[in-house]
Amino acid sequence: MKNFKYVNTASVAEVLKVLGQEKVNSYLVAGATNAMPFIRNGKLNNKTLINIRNIEELRYIRETDKKVLIGPLTTLADLEKSEILQKFAPALVEAARNFADPTIRNSATIGGNIASASPAADTATPLLALNADVIAVSAARGERKIPTSEFFIDELITVIEVPKNTANSSSWFIKLGLRNAMAISLVNVAACVAIEDGKVSQASVALGSVAATPVRAKMVEKALVGTAFSAQDIEAAAQEVGGDISPITDVRASGEYRQEMAVVLVKRTLKRIGNLLNR
């Protein structure tokens, strides 16, 4: 028998109170699509499951002047259908569109996807490429901005801030899995490129499933900045990705295969951004 305590919460204040009381025993669940396998394996025995699924104040996609603000309980299905994100952060929409299947996308949330801190989390890669910030709050220490995925045990994500793509910048995401549905990424790539006066002024490229955490490909980025973003420039920059990643061999693929696919996917992602920018 799997045993755990269960607390339903209806507001952020209530969650913080329970987190403060239960401390290391706390386990926040929203869509529960990650938590259910853990429950089955007995990994959450004696924990306190804090259900945050119904806190409507944390489910929104809002636009400000320079950013899109995403509530952590926004589902993958919400992201997929968002016109705001389609316009200002297409990489995130593409990641949502390729996530698991529609039934899981109706449950799974963006906050859960990043908080579970899997190296294969499909929304983490585009958020990294888009230079997003995660804001979390705890009763003891108040709010803080987290550019990485280091959370404390008593914290709750309250908002994910995504800088908008502008008229001369765009972003894309490509995932390689073993099949289309319900697949864990073998490699995923997201990139965001800005062009000024015909040259790449800013480039951020991120990869998932190729290191212990999603990583930025600094060498690819360096090779891109200042170029005209031609097919040859993209080809040359993509070759640099080997220096940025350290993929392991596991049940799904070998490290060598991931290494080769990373080059191909970086190239395809950048080419797609090229197409989006030339429209």
Place this chain on the structure above:
Amino acid sequence: MIKHEIEFTLNGKKRRLAIAANELLLNVIRDDMALTGTKYGCGIGECAACTVLIEGKAMLACMLLAVSVNGKSITTVEGLSQGNELSPIQQAFIDKGAVQCGFCTPGMVLASHALLTENPAPSENEIRDYLRGNHCRCTGYKAIVQAVQSCVKVPKR
């Protein structure tokens, strides 16, 4: 384990029960509610045989704790027909022969129903994309896709 009092609407009827926090919605539907149309396939969110509609959205009953659907409205395959009259998508599965062993059928029917509610005129690609998590291991997917396509109402000019 302590029992939690919950209430939900199942196929239009209010239900109230006391359950342990670790009860899967799937088991509550099959065992406590005695509705066995919802199938227990993989139990880990890989096959979608346990698809149900929560507030009209397709979700997996094996991935939901029953306590978490407190106050929600749930539709299972038993709730699609009006008395003896099958819903259009149920009839289409019969007409197109989109059933072999039938184990995946309730999930397929509910996911298709959700798709047609969201998007009344999906393309073949959109149908295949939407049903990508629902696994069938005997018929192949062609007849299933045809069944969904036959429910698409062509807009009159």
